[in-house]
Amino acid sequence: MSTLSSGLHCTIPPEMLYHLVQIHFGTATIVKDFSLLQGGLFNTTYRIQLEHASYTDVILRLAPERGEMPAGSASDPLFSFERTMMAAEPVVYEYYRKAGIPAPNIIACDASGSIIPRTYMFMEFIPSKQLNHSSISETDKERLYHQLGAYTAIMHQIEGASFGWPQGDGTIKGSDQWSEVLHSFAEETTRKAARAEYMPGVGEEITAIFMKNKDLFDQVTRPVLVHNDLWEANVLVHVKNGELNIAAIIDGDRSMFADREFEALLSTESVAFHEGYDCPLNPSAEGQARRLAYQILSSYFNAYVHEHQVNQPEDGQKYRQRTLDLLEQWKQVEHN
Template sequence: MSMTNSGLHQTITAEMLHQLVENTFGTATIVKGFALLQGGLFNTTYRIQLEHASYADVILRLAPEQGDMPSGSASDPLFSFERTMMSAEPVVYEYYRKAGIPAPNIIACDDSGSIIPRTYMFMEFIPSKQLDHPSISEADKERLNHQLGAYTAVMHQIEGATFGWPQGDGTIRGSEHWSEVLHSFAEETALKASQVGYMPGVGEEIADMFITNKGLFDQVTVPVLVHNDLWEANVLVHEKKGQLNIAAIIDGDRSMFADRQFEAILSTESSAGFHEGYGRPQDMSNEGQARLLAYRILSSYFNAYVHQHQVDQPEAGQKYCERTLNLLEEWKRLEIN
């Protein structure tokens, strides 16, 4: 099975796959079949059928290679939070489960690097389809979006001790000040971009926003759990008792403790059903709207860099680059400056 690897996304040999299965499920386990799943620019994902194991149908996900360079260094192709995000995923789903939000069932997660120099996890396969599947009727979609809105509202009530990224050991890497988490995220992106001469000066300008307007961002004092990659493809639905329901909210590995308005779906492509289910109004104050614009700038800039230089999707990179510059112009016209 040969395929080209897009830098980060790397396949493994059948021998290695068998070894990881045996290590997790025991030597009596037989691999009946496996397939590489498409999608996902970051992790490499397989679906595996097993015999003589506690689960018959599982998903194996592998993070990119751990590499030799210290996490967070400018030459590391990954962001520091990306280095720890797969091992944080079980922690995030535990938060979900306690709050009654449907989550994937993680069987095992290993970041020891002892068998393979990559973090990997086995999860139970969920027979389902994504919320953006064309077979879902408009009426069902609205109802499911309403459900998603309600679950998101519950998620946004899960509080953390500080702002930042949950870690595999249950701690949070960040700060008590929201402005500092935003600044360090912007600064790390700017550093990576400047290494490759991408959008010169823009990253520094964005990072500076969070220092100059520190007071604006530090008005947000309660860190809550946001998914940070919430869109229809990351919501699985299945039929239960004759109607479609959300089976799991997946790919929670980019989650962080943040301002609830940092959740992009609140201000972008969400449906009326979602907002009804969410049941909490946007912060329409001048400060709230200014923060929202700053989040969109940071997210757009991060996406520009990632699509251009991390996952080699230059068309998307160009789109985000233009969006970033337009949003920055909008920021300069705000009264707060």
């Protein structure tokens, strides 16, 4: 399916692309070539080759167009955190850099909406391939997963002042209580699903989990940075010192300050990843219950997003079934 099947993914006229280049790189800059990159359903991404500029190979990413409806309302196609997440990306990568995690180089980010009604950013292109590239051997992949585990552990040492989503000005939009952030996220997803008449009653069940078990989630008191979208396509690798190494962890725009175990990648069965991460998951009944609740919320969110936001019904169906299966597991936990 083409990336253009998503209603959020929206190209810009070449004239606007040239205009944005000239604003940020100077009027003497020449666009030698540009191409629309495939694979994204949310942001629209171009690779641009430049002449007479301080950078010769750059990426331009544009967030979806801004709507007229109030942010966070059921009729808004975007979630409230999605409205501000690209503007927060430079802040996230600064955290990475300070901690020694390889990150993209952001050249410019404009969230003003004054030139185009979208947040956009220019980044330096990184010659690399994604971790899911078919040319990577199993041996190399094991070593890269070990490296990814080590970087994820470093990321989970970065503490925030509260739970929630980082903002472009360095603040965090959320709460001192982890349960409140989870409840609010579940509630917003439920509102949007109800408006679309999607999975009726399920969102209410999920929201109730976070309301009834407030104390369970508030046992977590340390908000740390989690990537929230850490899968192979968002890990770039390149050859350095004669072997493949991680070049950058990208697409950090969904990052939030959360329980470290909210990071979905921690549920991977990769031994190499966990050896690199070197910090066992909470083995208690409470820890296991929290992780199950996180999986339910994440799966429900993904079901709605794939079905109604980015028009990927096949994936939506998989997440829908997974949500229902996980909810059944939760009922077993409740009854025991």
